[in-house]
Amino acid sequence: MRRILLALVLLTIPGVAPAQESAGPPGLVMAKVAGKGPIRETKAFEGAALATVAVMPQLVATPHQPSPAVRTIEVRAVRNADHAAILLEWEDDSADWRTAVDGFGDMVAVAFPSLAGTTPAPFMGNPGARVEILQWRADWQSDLERGPLSVHELYPNAYAADFHHEDHLPEASANAFRGAAGAGNPMAERKRHSAVQDLMAEGFGSLTPRATQSAEGQGRHDGRRWHVVITRPLAADGDSAASLEPGVATSIAFAVWNGSQGEVGARKGWASWIPLEVTR
């Protein structure tokens, strides 16, 4: 009895316990917190259990990423009355905010099965089994916070004219001069509403923005690590949104990109499904 008590006392001392995966069950539990509305602050996650997710090389679809720059992501999740939020933290010693001609921005994404209870292939779903993906992008957050960077700001020494047809024409005609922005591609939107893109997919190569964009997010870089919160209403809004009903058991998967290491698209680190429990 005394030895058991002694062992218990010793186990409470940090570092004495045998090495094990950090706290909690093998999946992710979305703890309940007070309030309503989008959850934006990292301190909302203080009571949430940590899940440490091991990031794997992407060797399924070309182009591969055999050695991803990020090795683990620490994940916590909470929900309030009407919103869910995921906190993702990982090591990245350079904050890549800028996507320019030879650089990419940092990104992280979570995926949920569109239908709770199904297990689509972990490779962004598969034909017939859809997933919803929420992708936070540092370059979109930069657009939100300081406005889109102009060519003059990206390339101070470049020759870039100040006259643009699009500034002097009615919108319908101006669109012809605006390339992808005129075609309505969300990648090219000048007026951002969110740093997170809300997408769906049925397998690699099929990623498509959802018609309704319901997610928000914010990232903070402390010099060594990213701390990113992604938040979304609990209720599914149709159009392949995942159901995050309290009490329902579903899954969550991850992907992460370090832009300065040339990671974008399929060149990513990713992690397969882990159970996600949305606390009642």
Place this chain on the structure above:
Amino acid sequence: MPRVFNWQIGREMDYPYEGSRPKRQFAAVFDTNKCIACQTCSLACKGAWTSGRGQEYMFWNNVESKPYGYFPLGWDVKLLEQLGVREQTGPVYDGKTIFESAPGGERILGYLPDESDWAHVNIGEDDSGGVGIERGAHFQMPHLQWMFYLARICNHCTYPGCLAACPRQSIYKRPEDGVVLLDQTRCRGYRECVKGCPYKKVFYNPVTRVSEKCIGCYPRIEEGNISTCMAACIGKIRMQGWISPPDQAREDSPVDFLVHVRKVAKPLYPQFGTEPNVYYVPPVHVPPAFLAQMFGAGAEDAKAVYQRAFDDKDLLAVLTLFGSTPRIVHRFKREGEVVLGFDETGAEVARVPMFEPTILRPFEDVARGVYRHNTT
């Protein structure tokens, strides 16, 4: 991995998609012996398509000097170095294409240029090489310098590198005319296409954050007109038309005639394996080794045929048709010493004499009591 037949390298090769030839294939012949690098083509294209934000650095059409000019910097020599040295004496290329040389985990052999590689579109302008191209020259005697201008657009390849590289299938080739287009709504800016195009004719737009490329002026083609860069060419170095595979070549199609019948126009770096559809009459004053690397086997023969054009009436006829009409010439016909061009409907769109009328005037003008002098 599907196998497709690439007639320019004379064999089957690997390609990520099943081969399929379009109903008609956009093609052109550029005569490098006529280009003066006035850059009218570059600015015509820029005024038409790349005057928007983020497009400032793009030149979907550019004219670079060879051997020391490139846009982007070193695009051809860098890829040739990655591909490795290969001999080719006959019609079959026995080396590997960029698809067959793809490193493990990659779809294609290629590289992403640095930002600064795009900064100077006309770098190396007029820099000439001596024989052997060991160094740029200031002065060397005896006088054996050479340089030439290489005007380049997207080649609307039969087996595009850009299309193969995109993991999202955001690039497609139109079945009606073989024009290769990048879907501006589907692209997410991964830039695999920029990496995969061996000719570096896909450009990332840092403002819209997706990539863009030459569209072949398809709105013009749909109306039977040639592309803007072709129409603008002051030197009349360009002949736009349609190319057929070699076994279906039509003798009365200007591009088929030059490429398949007289074999005077050659593809650009066929060893990359994309089957590019812009063809070049090689520059006659450039050493054979350089031309073999750039235009493949048969470049020397092409030069010889070209230099006999004065005695080859049909060849001279087609060469005279260059720059004679803004309409796409589907068929040509020589009537004596006049050449006619016809559009798709059979309507005559060009009628050009092959020789300037020559009038000889005697030195003495008896009627006026003066002498004619040959002064300018």
